[in-house]
Amino acid sequence: MIVRRYLELFWSFFKIGAFTFGGGYTMLPLIQKEIVNKRKWATEEEVIDVFALSQVAPGAIAVNFSVYTGHSMLGIPGALAAVFGMVLPSFLVISIIAAFLANFADLPAVQHAFAGIRVAVGALILDALIRLLRGVFNKPIPLVICIIAFLASVIFRTSPIPLVLAAGLAGFFLLRKRKAS
Amino acid sequence: MIHLQLFWEFFKTGLFGVGGGLATIPFIYAISDSFGWISHAQIADMIAVAESTPGPIGINVATYTGFHVAGILGSALATLGFVLPSIVIISVLSRFMKKFKESDAVTSVFAGLRPAATGLIAAAAFSVIKLGLFNPGHQGIVDILKWKELILFVVLFVLIRGFKWHPVLYIAVAGVIGVVCNFQVH
Numbered sequence: 316m317i318v319r320r321y322l323e324l325f326w327s328f329f330k331i332g333a334f335t336f337g338g339g340y341t342m343l344p345l346i347q348k349e350i351v352n353k354r355k356w357a358t359e360e361e362v363i364d365v366f367a368l369s370q371v372a373p374g375a376i377a378v379n380f381s382v383y384t385g386h387s388m389l390g391i392p393g394a395l396a397a398v399f400g401m402v403l404p405s406f407l408v409i410s411i412i413a414a415f416l417a418n419f420a421d422l423p424a425v426q427h428a429f430a431g432i433r434v435a436v437g438a439l440i441l442d443a444l445i446r447l448l449r450g451v452f453n454k455p456i457p458l459v460i461c462i463i464a465f466l467a468s469v470i471f472r473t474s475p476i477p478l479v480l481a482a483g484l485a486g487f488f489l490l491r492k493r494k495a496s
Numbered sequence: 497m498i499h500l501q502l503f504w505e506f507f508k509t510g511l512f513g514v515g516g517g518l519a520t521i522p523f524i525y526a527i528s529d530s531f532g533w534i535s536h537a538q539i540a541d542m543i544a545v546a547e548s549t550p551g552p553i554g555i556n557v558a559t560y561t562g563f564h565v566a567g568i569l570g571s572a573l574a575t576l577g578f579v580l581p582s583i584v585i586i587s588v589l590s591r592f593m594k595k596f597k598e599s600d601a602v603t604s605v606f607a608g609l610r611p612a613a614t615g616l617i618a619a620a621a622f623s624v625i626k627l628g629l630f631n632p633g634h635q636g637i638v639d640i641l642k643w644k645e646l647i648l649f650v651v652l653f654v655l656i657r658g659f660k661w662h663p664v665l666y667i668a669v670a671g672v673i674g675v676v677c678n679f680q681v682h
Contacts (some may be wrong), residue, residue: 332551359511368597372589373514373580375552382586398579405551406559410571412545413563426681430628431674433540434645437625438652440548443518444621447614452588457611464615465622468522472529475522475616479512479609486608491600494523 320389321396327354328381328400335377342377356384377401456489499573500648501531506558506577513554520554522616524561526621533565540624548664554578625649644677654671 327349335342350356357365365383369376378398385397415419419425451461460482467473509523521543528534534542546556555575563573589596597601629649634640652666673679 330541334545334550336550336664364593364597368586368589368593372582372585374579374585375517377552378555378579378582378667382583383590386590391587394583395662398583402551402555402559402575402579405549405555406571406575408549408551409545409556410561410563410568412549413560413571416541416545417564421528422519422677423681427675427679428671429537429541429544429674430645430679430681431648431670431672431677432544432667433537433624433628434674434679435650435652436540436543436547437621437628438656439663439666440518440521440543440617440621440624441653442656444614444618445520447617451611451614452577457607459613460608461611464612465618466596467636468616468619469622474526474530476512476526478612478616479514482608482612483605484608486605487601490607491604 317389321393323354324385324388324393324396325400327356328397329403331381332377332401333404342380344378350384356388361387368487456485460485498571502562502565502570503573503577505531506562506574507580510554510561510578511581513607514613517553518617518620519613520524520557521620522613524557525620527561534561536623536627538564540627543624544667642680645679648673648677 331342331345331349335345341359343362346362347359351362361383362380365380366376368383369379373381378401381397381401382394385393385395387393387397401441416425448461464478464482467478468475505523505527509520509527513519513523524534524542525536526537528536528539535662542557542560545551545560546553555578558574558578559571564570566573582619614648629642629645631640631642648670652670655661656666
């Protein structure tokens with residue numbers, strides 16, 4: 316029953332989407348349980364490979380992983396079934412919250428709460444940023460790229476796309492590892 | 497027209513937002529600056545919602561922005577735009593994944609991309625913190641800083657660094673303190 320396999324793909328990734336907060340590496344234990352141990356759709360090594368690939372490919376790790384698993388099982392339709400399952404929980408939950416907030420955003424209590432929440436968001440992003448900066452500070456060329464991107468964005472409000480493209484080119488020409496001979 | 501723009505802007509975000517999660521945020525600021533669909537304050541609120549709900553942050557932010565701009569159809573189109581690059585790229589790459597991952601050209605390009613993404617996230621963090629802690633249009637150190645907010649910021653930051661509890665906890669506590677201490681709204 317081919318339809319059943321699509322439904323299984325959809326349902327497995329629906330569960331992963333519904334029960335992981337924050338995406339990325341927080342999904343790893345659930346993926347191991349559902350995809351590797353229970354369904355046996357991928358091996359432990361494939362999971363690690365896709366996570367590594369997601370470091371060097373655009374897109375959210377969660378989405379990339381669902382595309383990879385779905386595609387390797389049932390081709391493009393499989394990839395679509397898996398992605399649909401993965402994004403549906405977010406889609407439903409966020410749409411409900413957005414609709415709710417649109418109705419209550421003008422209440423003073425909600426506004427004061429969000430004034431406080433913004434402070435927490437600032438502290439959380441600063442914490443995440445410090446972890447990211449560790450990978451940048453000990454290497455001169457990445458550090459320069461990071462500082463240029465920051466200044467261009469803050470001072471000149473340069474759009475991220477030209478900055479990302481320029482940084483990719485800089486990496487290609489300046490950070491290419493010479494083959495050990 | 498606005499639906500097409502939503503789809504296209506989030507397609508670009510999915511395509512160029514390397515590093516997942518927070519890497520999406522600088523693109524949302526760019527979208528806010530060029531279209532005015534959402535304010536910087538709304539972006540900060542959106543990050544709080546995205547971090548407090550299940551699912552990848554990028555998907556959550558795309559859905560939220562889409563809904564805010566054009567209702568349920570808007571959130572569907574923004575989300576579709578955001579995941580489409582992944583579907584195409586990963587479907588193509590899954591065939592020769594090992595080769596791609598180990599190619600010198602690819603690793604060097606991404607060695608340049610990642611620090612730029614970090615710099616852009618730093619710029620986004622700067623915007624969020626400025627919004628939370630400073631009064632626009634005031635002069636002098638006493639008036640320009642929101643002192644209650646600054647104290648909360650320092651306390652939360654120390655707790656986050658020390659304890660690594662789930663973000664939703666810090667967000668909830670900060671929301672309650674915002675109401676109790678009557679944090680100012682601008």
